[in-house]
Amino acid sequence: MNKTFEYVPPKVWTWDRPSGGRVANINRPVSGPTHEKALPVGKHPLQLYSQGTPNGQKATIMLEELLAAGHTGAEYDAWLIQIGEGDQFGSGFVEINPNSKIPAMVDRSGPKPVRVFESGAILVYLAEKFGAFLPTTQPARAECLAWLFWQVGAAPYLGGGFGHFYKYAPTKIEYAIDRFAMESKRQLDVLDRQLANYAYVAGDSYTVADIAVWPWYGGLVLGTLYNAAEFLSVKDYTHVLRWAHAIAERPAVQRGRVVNQTDDSNKVLRERHDAADFDAVAWKERKAKSA
Numbered sequence: 001m002n003k004t005f006e007y008v009p010p011k012v013w014t015w016d017r018p019s020g021g022r023v024a025n026i027n028r029p030v031s032g033p034t035h036e037k038a039l040p041v042g043k044h045p046l047q048l049y050s051q052g053t054p055n056g057q058k059a060t061i062m063l064e065e066l067l068a069a070g071h072t073g074a075e076y077d078a079w080l081i082q083i084g085e086g087d088q089f090g091s092g093f094v095e096i097n098p099n100s101k102i103p104a105m106v107d108r109s110g111p112k113p114v115r116v117f118e119s120g121a122i123l124v125y126l127a128e129k130f131g132a133f134l135p136t137t138q139p140a141r142a143e144c145l146a147w148l149f150w151q152v153g154a155a156p157y158l159g160g161g162f163g164h165f166y167k168y169a170p171t172k173i174e175y176a177i178d179r180f181a182m183e184s185k186r187q188l189d190v191l192d193r194q195l196a197n198y199a200y201v202a203g204d205s206y207t208v209a210d211i212a213v214w215p216w217y218g219g220l221v222l223g224t225l226y227n228a229a230e231f232l233s234v235k236d237y238t239h240v241l242r243w244a245h246a247i248a249e250r251p252a253v254q255r256g257r258v259v260n261q262t263d264d265s266n267k268v269l270r271e272r273h274d275a276a277d278f279d280a281v282a283w284k285e286r287k288a289k290s291a
Protein backbone atom coordinates (compact mmCIF):
# COMPACT_ATOMS: atom_id res chain seq x y z
CA MET A 1 0.00 0.00 0.00
CA ASN A 2 1.65 3.23 -1.18
CA LYS A 3 0.07 6.40 0.17
CA THR A 4 3.00 8.73 -0.58
CA PHE A 5 3.37 10.73 -3.76
CA GLU A 6 6.54 12.09 -5.28
CA TYR A 7 4.97 15.08 -6.99
CA VAL A 8 5.91 18.39 -5.40
CA PRO A 9 3.78 21.23 -6.81
CA PRO A 10 5.85 24.06 -8.37
CA LYS A 11 5.33 27.65 -7.19
CA VAL A 12 3.20 28.42 -10.25
CA TRP A 13 1.22 25.77 -12.14
CA THR A 14 1.69 25.83 -15.90
CA TRP A 15 0.01 23.87 -18.65
CA ASP A 16 3.03 22.31 -20.30
CA ARG A 17 2.10 18.66 -20.84
CA PRO A 18 -1.04 16.62 -21.50
CA SER A 19 -2.65 15.28 -18.33
CA GLY A 20 -2.95 11.77 -19.79
CA GLY A 21 -6.04 9.55 -19.80
CA ARG A 22 -9.23 9.59 -21.80
CA VAL A 23 -10.08 13.26 -21.35
CA ALA A 24 -6.54 14.59 -21.93
CA ASN A 25 -7.29 15.99 -25.36
CA ILE A 26 -10.29 18.03 -24.22
CA ASN A 27 -8.89 19.42 -20.97
CA ARG A 28 -7.73 23.04 -21.23
CA PRO A 29 -7.15 25.70 -18.56
CA VAL A 30 -8.84 28.39 -20.68
CA SER A 31 -12.36 28.94 -22.00
CA GLY A 32 -13.71 30.28 -25.29
CA PRO A 33 -13.99 28.79 -28.78
CA THR A 34 -11.16 26.94 -30.50
CA HIS A 35 -12.74 26.97 -33.96
CA GLU A 36 -15.54 28.52 -36.01
CA LYS A 37 -18.57 26.28 -36.34
CA ALA A 38 -22.20 27.32 -36.54
CA LEU A 39 -24.81 25.11 -34.87
CA PRO A 40 -27.42 23.39 -37.02
CA VAL A 41 -31.09 24.34 -36.47
CA GLY A 42 -33.95 21.88 -37.00
CA LYS A 43 -37.69 22.21 -37.43
CA HIS A 44 -38.87 22.00 -33.82
CA PRO A 45 -39.35 24.78 -31.23
CA LEU A 46 -36.66 23.34 -28.95
CA GLN A 47 -33.12 22.70 -30.14
CA LEU A 48 -30.93 20.58 -27.88
CA TYR A 49 -27.17 20.27 -28.33
CA SER A 50 -25.89 17.41 -26.24
CA GLN A 51 -24.39 13.97 -25.80
CA GLY A 52 -25.95 11.01 -23.97
CA THR A 53 -23.88 11.27 -20.77
CA PRO A 54 -25.77 11.33 -17.45
CA ASN A 55 -26.00 15.15 -17.65
CA GLY A 56 -27.22 14.93 -21.24
CA GLN A 57 -29.81 12.29 -20.35
CA LYS A 58 -31.44 14.65 -17.84
CA ALA A 59 -32.52 16.95 -20.69
CA THR A 60 -33.68 14.23 -23.09
CA ILE A 61 -35.58 12.31 -20.39
CA MET A 62 -37.34 15.55 -19.38
CA LEU A 63 -38.28 16.32 -23.00
CA GLU A 64 -39.58 12.79 -23.54
CA GLU A 65 -41.56 12.93 -20.27
CA LEU A 66 -43.14 16.23 -21.36
CA LEU A 67 -44.10 14.78 -24.73
CA ALA A 68 -45.48 11.65 -23.05
CA ALA A 69 -47.58 13.90 -20.81
CA GLY A 70 -49.11 15.55 -23.89
CA HIS A 71 -47.05 18.76 -24.10
CA THR A 72 -46.64 18.89 -27.86
CA GLY A 73 -44.72 22.18 -27.61
CA ALA A 74 -41.83 20.14 -26.19
CA GLU A 75 -41.02 18.66 -29.62
CA TYR A 76 -37.30 18.89 -30.08
CA ASP A 77 -34.30 18.28 -32.28
CA ALA A 78 -31.39 16.71 -30.39
CA TRP A 79 -28.08 17.38 -32.14
CA LEU A 80 -24.98 15.45 -31.19
CA ILE A 81 -22.10 17.39 -29.66
CA GLN A 82 -19.17 14.97 -29.42
CA ILE A 83 -17.24 16.20 -26.41
CA GLY A 84 -14.37 13.78 -27.04
CA GLU A 85 -13.91 15.47 -30.42
CA GLY A 86 -14.00 18.99 -28.96
CA ASP A 87 -17.36 20.02 -30.51
CA GLN A 88 -18.16 21.93 -27.29
CA PHE A 89 -15.46 24.44 -28.24
CA GLY A 90 -17.03 25.36 -31.59
CA SER A 91 -18.03 29.05 -31.81
CA GLY A 92 -21.76 28.31 -32.18
CA PHE A 93 -21.82 26.09 -29.11
CA VAL A 94 -19.82 28.56 -27.01
CA GLU A 95 -22.39 31.23 -27.94
CA ILE A 96 -25.12 29.22 -26.25
CA ASN A 97 -22.92 27.89 -23.43
CA PRO A 98 -19.85 29.95 -22.52
CA ASN A 99 -18.92 27.10 -20.16
CA SER A 100 -18.49 24.64 -23.10
CA LYS A 101 -20.31 21.70 -21.50
CA ILE A 102 -23.29 19.70 -22.66
CA PRO A 103 -26.26 19.89 -22.41
CA ALA A 104 -27.29 23.26 -23.84
CA MET A 105 -30.61 24.20 -25.39
CA VAL A 106 -32.18 26.99 -27.43
CA ASP A 107 -35.91 27.70 -27.19
CA ARG A 108 -36.96 29.15 -30.56
CA SER A 109 -40.69 29.17 -29.85
CA GLY A 110 -40.85 32.89 -28.99
CA PRO A 111 -40.00 36.09 -30.88
CA LYS A 112 -36.35 35.83 -29.74
CA PRO A 113 -34.34 32.63 -29.18
CA VAL A 114 -33.65 31.87 -25.52
CA ARG A 115 -30.42 30.02 -24.69
CA VAL A 116 -30.33 27.78 -21.61
CA PHE A 117 -27.23 25.98 -20.33
CA GLU A 118 -26.58 23.91 -17.17
CA SER A 119 -28.69 20.75 -16.90
CA GLY A 120 -30.46 21.91 -13.72
CA ALA A 121 -31.40 25.22 -15.36
CA ILE A 122 -32.73 23.36 -18.41
CA LEU A 123 -34.93 21.19 -16.18
CA VAL A 124 -36.34 24.18 -14.30
CA TYR A 125 -36.84 26.18 -17.53
CA LEU A 126 -38.81 23.35 -19.13
CA ALA A 127 -40.74 22.57 -15.95
CA GLU A 128 -41.84 26.21 -15.67
CA LYS A 129 -42.57 26.58 -19.38
CA PHE A 130 -44.91 23.59 -19.41
CA GLY A 131 -46.08 23.62 -15.78
CA ALA A 132 -44.96 20.04 -15.20
CA PHE A 133 -42.74 17.94 -12.91
CA LEU A 134 -42.08 20.84 -10.50
CA PRO A 135 -44.60 21.49 -7.72
CA THR A 136 -46.04 25.01 -7.73
CA THR A 137 -46.91 25.21 -4.04
CA GLN A 138 -44.78 25.11 -0.90
CA PRO A 139 -43.31 23.16 0.80
CA ALA A 140 -43.27 20.68 -2.10
CA ARG A 141 -41.58 23.16 -4.48
CA ALA A 142 -38.79 23.96 -1.99
CA GLU A 143 -38.20 20.25 -1.36
CA CYS A 144 -38.05 19.49 -5.08
CA LEU A 145 -35.61 22.34 -5.80
CA ALA A 146 -33.49 21.34 -2.81
CA TRP A 147 -33.03 17.83 -4.19
CA LEU A 148 -32.42 19.15 -7.70
CA PHE A 149 -29.66 21.46 -6.45
CA TRP A 150 -28.35 18.62 -4.27
CA GLN A 151 -27.89 16.53 -7.40
CA VAL A 152 -26.20 19.29 -9.38
CA GLY A 153 -23.81 19.86 -6.45
CA ALA A 154 -23.24 16.13 -5.90
CA ALA A 155 -22.50 15.19 -9.54
CA PRO A 156 -18.91 16.49 -9.62
CA TYR A 157 -18.04 14.21 -6.67
CA LEU A 158 -19.55 11.20 -8.37
CA GLY A 159 -18.53 12.00 -11.95
CA GLY A 160 -15.47 14.24 -11.77
CA GLY A 161 -14.29 12.52 -8.59
CA PHE A 162 -15.24 8.86 -8.32
CA GLY A 163 -15.93 8.12 -12.00
CA HIS A 164 -12.82 9.94 -13.14
CA PHE A 165 -10.37 8.27 -10.76
CA TYR A 166 -12.01 4.82 -10.73
CA LYS A 167 -12.56 4.52 -14.48
CA TYR A 168 -10.83 7.15 -16.59
CA ALA A 169 -7.60 8.30 -14.87
CA PRO A 170 -4.45 6.86 -16.53
CA THR A 171 -3.22 5.53 -13.15
CA LYS A 172 -5.23 4.16 -10.21
CA ILE A 173 -4.54 6.44 -7.25
CA GLU A 174 -5.67 4.85 -4.00
CA TYR A 175 -6.04 8.13 -2.10
CA ALA A 176 -8.29 9.64 -4.79
CA ILE A 177 -10.42 6.50 -5.24
CA ASP A 178 -10.82 6.16 -1.45
CA ARG A 179 -11.86 9.76 -1.07
CA PHE A 180 -14.47 9.73 -3.81
CA ALA A 181 -15.75 6.17 -3.18
CA MET A 182 -16.38 7.28 0.41
CA GLU A 183 -18.28 10.38 -0.72
CA SER A 184 -20.25 8.49 -3.39
CA LYS A 185 -21.34 5.91 -0.81
CA ARG A 186 -22.27 8.68 1.60
CA GLN A 187 -24.44 10.27 -1.08
CA LEU A 188 -26.02 6.88 -1.87
CA ASP A 189 -26.85 6.57 1.82
CA VAL A 190 -28.44 10.04 1.83
CA LEU A 191 -30.67 8.97 -1.05
CA ASP A 192 -31.39 5.57 0.46
CA ARG A 193 -32.68 7.09 3.68
CA GLN A 194 -34.87 9.53 1.75
CA LEU A 195 -36.25 6.80 -0.51
CA ALA A 196 -36.98 4.59 2.50
CA ASN A 197 -39.70 7.13 3.37
CA TYR A 198 -40.88 8.29 -0.05
CA ALA A 199 -41.66 6.76 -3.43
CA TYR A 200 -39.71 9.46 -5.24
CA VAL A 201 -36.68 11.62 -4.49
CA ALA A 202 -38.61 14.74 -3.46
CA GLY A 203 -41.66 13.03 -1.97
CA ASP A 204 -44.74 11.28 -3.29
CA SER A 205 -44.64 12.49 -6.86
CA TYR A 206 -42.25 12.11 -9.81
CA THR A 207 -40.42 15.40 -10.41
CA VAL A 208 -37.37 17.00 -12.00
CA ALA A 209 -35.46 15.79 -8.92
CA ASP A 210 -35.93 12.17 -10.06
CA ILE A 211 -35.09 13.13 -13.65
CA ALA A 212 -31.82 14.72 -12.46
CA VAL A 213 -30.78 12.02 -9.99
CA TRP A 214 -31.67 8.89 -11.97
CA PRO A 215 -29.05 9.09 -14.77
CA TRP A 216 -26.33 9.35 -12.08
CA TYR A 217 -27.35 7.29 -9.06
CA GLY A 218 -29.83 5.11 -10.94
CA GLY A 219 -27.05 4.31 -13.42
CA LEU A 220 -24.64 3.59 -10.60
CA VAL A 221 -26.87 1.10 -8.76
CA LEU A 222 -28.12 -0.52 -11.96
CA GLY A 223 -24.50 -1.08 -12.96
CA THR A 224 -24.63 0.91 -16.19
CA LEU A 225 -22.44 3.77 -14.91
CA TYR A 226 -18.70 3.12 -14.36
CA ASN A 227 -19.32 -0.63 -13.93
CA ALA A 228 -18.87 -0.02 -10.20
CA ALA A 229 -21.93 -1.72 -8.70
CA GLU A 230 -19.91 -4.45 -7.00
CA PHE A 231 -17.08 -2.13 -5.95
CA LEU A 232 -19.52 0.20 -4.17
CA SER A 233 -21.69 -2.67 -2.80
CA VAL A 234 -24.81 -1.04 -4.25
CA LYS A 235 -26.93 -4.03 -3.18
CA ASP A 236 -26.93 -2.43 0.29
CA TYR A 237 -28.96 0.53 -0.98
CA THR A 238 -32.21 -1.35 -1.34
CA HIS A 239 -34.47 1.70 -1.51
CA VAL A 240 -32.34 3.35 -4.20
CA LEU A 241 -32.46 0.07 -6.14
CA ARG A 242 -36.25 -0.17 -5.85
CA TRP A 243 -36.60 3.42 -7.08
CA ALA A 244 -34.00 3.03 -9.87
CA HIS A 245 -35.77 -0.04 -11.28
CA ALA A 246 -39.15 1.71 -11.18
CA ILE A 247 -37.86 4.79 -13.03
CA ALA A 248 -36.09 2.61 -15.60
CA GLU A 249 -39.47 1.11 -16.51
CA ARG A 250 -40.90 4.47 -17.62
CA PRO A 251 -41.20 4.52 -21.45
CA ALA A 252 -40.10 8.18 -21.61
CA VAL A 253 -36.97 7.33 -19.63
CA GLN A 254 -36.25 4.43 -21.96
CA ARG A 255 -36.50 6.81 -24.91
CA GLY A 256 -34.63 9.72 -23.33
CA ARG A 257 -31.67 7.65 -22.22
CA VAL A 258 -30.78 6.50 -25.77
CA VAL A 259 -30.78 9.95 -27.38
CA ASN A 260 -27.38 11.33 -28.44
CA GLN A 261 -25.63 8.13 -27.39
CA THR A 262 -22.47 7.26 -29.27
CA ASP A 263 -21.47 3.78 -28.12
CA ASP A 264 -21.74 0.77 -30.38
CA SER A 265 -24.74 -0.90 -28.75
CA ASN A 266 -28.09 -1.20 -30.48
CA LYS A 267 -29.73 1.11 -27.99
CA VAL A 268 -28.39 4.33 -29.44
CA LEU A 269 -29.93 7.20 -31.31
CA ARG A 270 -27.14 9.58 -32.25
CA GLU A 271 -29.60 12.35 -33.11
CA ARG A 272 -33.32 12.73 -32.55
CA HIS A 273 -35.42 14.84 -34.90
CA ASP A 274 -38.74 13.02 -34.82
CA ALA A 275 -40.65 10.70 -32.49
CA ALA A 276 -40.47 8.06 -35.21
CA ASP A 277 -36.66 8.01 -34.89
CA PHE A 278 -37.09 5.69 -31.89
CA ASP A 279 -38.62 3.07 -34.15
CA ALA A 280 -35.21 2.65 -35.76
CA VAL A 281 -33.71 1.83 -32.35
CA ALA A 282 -36.43 -0.75 -31.67
CA TRP A 283 -35.90 -2.16 -35.14
CA LYS A 284 -32.14 -2.44 -34.62
CA GLU A 285 -32.75 -4.20 -31.28
CA ARG A 286 -35.15 -6.70 -32.84
CA LYS A 287 -32.69 -7.36 -35.65
CA ALA A 288 -29.83 -7.90 -33.18
CA LYS A 289 -31.95 -10.35 -31.13
CA SER A 290 -32.91 -12.39 -34.19
CA ALA A 291 -29.34 -12.51 -35.57
Ligand SMILES: N[C@@H](CCC(=O)N[C@@H](CS)C(=O)NCC(=O)O)C(=O)O
Pocket (backbone or CB within 6 Å): 026, 053, 054, 055, 056, 083, 088, 100, 101, 102, 103, 117, 118, 119, 120, 152
Ligand atom coordinates in the same frame (compact mmCIF):
# COMPACT_ATOMS: atom_id res chain seq x y z
N1 LIG B 1 -22.87 21.54 -14.36
C1 LIG B 1 -23.01 21.11 -15.72
C2 LIG B 1 -22.03 20.01 -16.00
C3 LIG B 1 -22.08 19.55 -17.44
C4 LIG B 1 -20.90 18.65 -17.78
O1 LIG B 1 -19.99 18.44 -16.97
N2 LIG B 1 -20.93 18.13 -18.99
C5 LIG B 1 -19.84 17.29 -19.45
C6 LIG B 1 -20.39 15.97 -19.97
S1 LIG B 1 -21.29 15.10 -18.70
C7 LIG B 1 -19.11 17.96 -20.59
O2 LIG B 1 -19.73 18.59 -21.43
N3 LIG B 1 -17.79 17.83 -20.64
C8 LIG B 1 -16.99 18.37 -21.71
C9 LIG B 1 -15.82 19.15 -21.20
O3 LIG B 1 -15.60 19.19 -19.99
O4 LIG B 1 -15.12 19.72 -22.04
C10 LIG B 1 -24.45 20.64 -15.97
O5 LIG B 1 -25.04 20.08 -15.04
O6 LIG B 1 -24.96 20.84 -17.07
